[in-house]
Structure formats: structure tokens, C-alpha cells
Amino acid sequence: MAELRELPDKPYFKAGExxxxxxxxxxxxxxxxxxxxxxxxxxxxxxxTRYTREDIEMxxxxxxxxxxxxxxxxxxxxxxxxERGGRGGSSAARAMAQPQTDAPAARQATEPRRPEAGNLDxxxxxxxxxxxxxxxxxxxxxxxxxxxxxxxxxxxxxAEERAERHRGRAEKAVSTLxxxxxxx
Numbered sequence: 307m308a309e310l311r312e313l314p315d316k317p318y319f320k321a322g323e324x325x326x327x328x329x330x331x332x333x334x335x336x337x338x339x340x341x342x343x344x345x346x347x348x349x350x351x352x353x354x355t356r357y358t359r360e361d362i363e364m365x366x367x368x369x370x371x372x373x374x375x376x377x378x379x380x381x382x383x384x385x386x387x388x389e390r391g392g393r394g395g396s397s398a399a400r401a402m403a404q405p406q407t408d409a410p411a412a413r414q415a416t417e418p419r420r421p422e423a424g425n426l427d428x429x430x431x432x433x434x435x436x437x438x439x440x441x442x443x444x445x446x447x448x449x450x451x452x453x454x455x456x457x458x459x460x461x462x463x464x465a466e467e468r469a470e471r472h473r474g475r476a477e478k479a480v481s482t483l484x485x486x487x488x489x490x
Contacts, residue, residue, distance in 0.1 A: 318356040328365045337442055341379050344386045380435040
């Protein structure tokens with residue numbers, strides 16, 4: 307993983323560069339941007355995502371919390387919020403996710419409850435966050451397995467080619483030996 311001091315001295319980085327410097331995949335960055343309000347890179351006038359050094363620091367910290375310290379996404383979000391002194395907007399996001407209680411009790415009793423994100427209890431939300439985290443982790447593992455399988459298939463094809471060449475050479479050598487025996 308690249309250290310921040312090794313980054314080129316420029317104000318913005320493209321997503322591909324950030325993936326290289328942080329050793330993450332683009333879909334992981336997109337997922338983290340949707341899950342962590344603290345990670346909010348800018349969009350260029352052309353619509354491309356532009357990351358700053360601070361964004362890269364945040365990505366590295368998120369990666370550390372999720373992979374090294376093995377926190378859930380919810381826990382990592384709270385830790386980041388605490389580390390930043392409550393800045394980052396997640397408290398506003400949590401407030402929006404809380405169920406609305408200003409409706410009259412009679413109306414609440416007659417209307418059926420729909421399972422919306424705001425109505426999930428804390429345990430359900432944590433399970434949901436854990437499931438999302440597990441899905442992202444499994445996608446990473448799947449991509450790595452596919453890469454290894456492609457490499458193994460390629461190596462097997464090369465080994466078969468070599469074996470075929472050796473088989474051809476062996477057959478030619480046997481043929482030559484048989485001719486020599488006939489001559490002797």
C-alpha cells in the first residue's frame with residue numbers, strides 16, 4: 307500500500323489512481339462512498355469523481371477499520387465520526403433514518419407498518435450493515451478467486467503445450483533410435 311508521502315504532489319486524483327494507491331477495487335470505493343458520509347469526493351465539471359489527499363486518507367482509515375480491525379460498517383462509521391469530533395454528517399443521516407413519531411397514535415394503529423429503513427430497529431440495522439459488509443468482502447474474494455482460476459487455466463494450457471512438445475520430441479527420438487537399430 308502506498309504511503310501518502312509517496313503520492314504525487316497534485317490536488318486531485320482519479321478513481322483509478324486512488325484504487326492503485328489504496329489497493330482497493332472501484333466498486334468498493336463506490337460502496338464506501340454510499341455507506342460513509344465522511345467520504346464525499348467531489349465531482350469534476352465533466353462528472354468524474356475527484357479525490358483529494360484527505361479522501362485517500364479517509365479511504366485508508368476505512369480500510370484499516372474494516373479489514374485490519376474487523377469492525378462492521380456501522381461501527382467503522384461511528385468510530386470515524388468520533389475521530390472527526392462528530393463532523394461528517396452521519397448524525398444527520400442517523401436522525402433522518404429514525405422513525406417519525408409525530409403522527410397521532412390512532413393513525414399509527416390503523417395503518418399497516420411497512421418495513422422501511424427508518425423503521426428498522428438497531429439490531430436489524432446492524433445485521434443489515436453486517437450483511438452489506440459481508441457481501442462486499444465476498445465480492446472481493448470472488449474476484450480474487452476468478453483471477454487465480456484464470457492464472458491456473460493459463461498455466462495449465464502452457465504446461466499442456468510443453469508436454470505436447472516433449473511428447474513430439476520423444477516420439478522423434480524413438481523413431482530415430484529405431485532407425486539406428488535397423489541400420490546396426
